[in-house]
Amino acid sequence: MELIIEKKKIKEWLVVLGKDFKVVDTRKKVLPPKQYFFPVKEDLFSFDLKSKKLKTIDQSENILLLISSLNKLEAMTQLDEIMEKPQKDFFYWQKRDKSVLVGIVDESIKVPYGGDLVLEKINQKEYRTWVLNSKGRNLLKDKFFKKVLKPRTINYPSKPNxxxxxxxxxxxxxxxxxxxxxxxxxxxxxxxxxxxxxxxxxxxxxxxxxxxxxxxxxxxxxKCFRCRQWxxxxxxxxxxxxxxxxxxxxxxxxxxxxxxxxxxxxxxxxxxxxxxxxxxxxxxxxxxxxxxxxxxxxxxxxxxx
Ligand code: SF4
Ligand code: SF4
Known part of the structure; x- marks a missing residue:
């Protein structure tokens, strides 16, 4: 049994998700998805000279990233590991923890190595759904997804990389x-x-x-700001x-x-x-x-x- 969403319904589904998330489409961007959790330039904290107090700048938001390829999803899994070990990067995780990664890909999937939910294009009108964890499961809305026994699938020409x-x-x-x-x-x-x-x-x-x-x-x-940049x-x-x-x-x-x-x-x-x-x-x-x-x-x- 497969969980399928029609191509024409994806936009509508994202509008509904937009009530809970800031939906960002990274699919045509030159800079990779890392920029939303590890920005090109960001202020990390400020120090007030008068009060002598240090203040962390809260940059967390519920962000839903649309990602176009399995490679980029895999890279996010690796980047999470890098930002976790040997020391947790607080500023990265402040943003990453609340985010959701959704892949929308035109590639055949054997095993997705990243993302919370991945939509795999299986023919001109439909996408197959891969749910990878509970974050991904929470995005499913019955209205948009249907269970299909044997969907009609296309075979992508396999180009060896x-x-x-x-x-x-x-x-x-x-x-x-x-x-x-x-x-x-x-x-x-x-x-x-x-x-x-x-x-x-x-x-x-x-x-x-x-x-x-x-x-x-x-x-x-x-005030003084500590700023980090790529x-x-x-x-x-x-x-x-x-x-x-x-x-x-x-x-x-x-x-x-x-x-x-x-x-x-x-x-x-x-x-x-x-x-x-x-x-x-x-x-x-x-x-x-x-x-x-x-x-x-x-x-x-x-x-x-
Ligand atoms: S640093 Fe060198 S290898 Fe990298 S993009 Fe520039 S020219 Fe190319
Ligand atoms: S992941 Fe590899 S191929 Fe892709 S940009 Fe980085 S070094 Fe180049």
Missing amino acids: IFKEKLLDSELLAEAVEWSWQSNHKIWNELAEKCLGCGICTYVCPLCHCFSMEDQVSLDNS DACTLPRFSQIAGGHNFHKTIKERYYNWYYHKFVRAYRQYGKAQCVACGACKDNCPAGIKIGEVLKEIVKDYKKR
């Missing part, structure tokens, strides 16, 4: 990426020539989560510390650091790569760098070594 398959062996990837740096593989010089150090790959990545902190004082000098390890000042020392002076070191964090450090810390092969970094890179191709070359040479 070789990059995604490579991610399955995250141990091999970690070893190969670290080896490529230690053995001074030529690819890092080639990439240093190409990379503009613009940071776009980090901003569009649904999993990158590095940030910097800044304290700002109000114009009348009465940062990117490819940017020149990312590894610069007080006194001016920079741990990663060259673009070669900075660009490698991006891979090191995603494929080596992440593997050691979480047992998997911080990448879901969504392709957003490749699609938006002004220098045309293709992460899947870079990893393919590194792994090929590592196996041959």
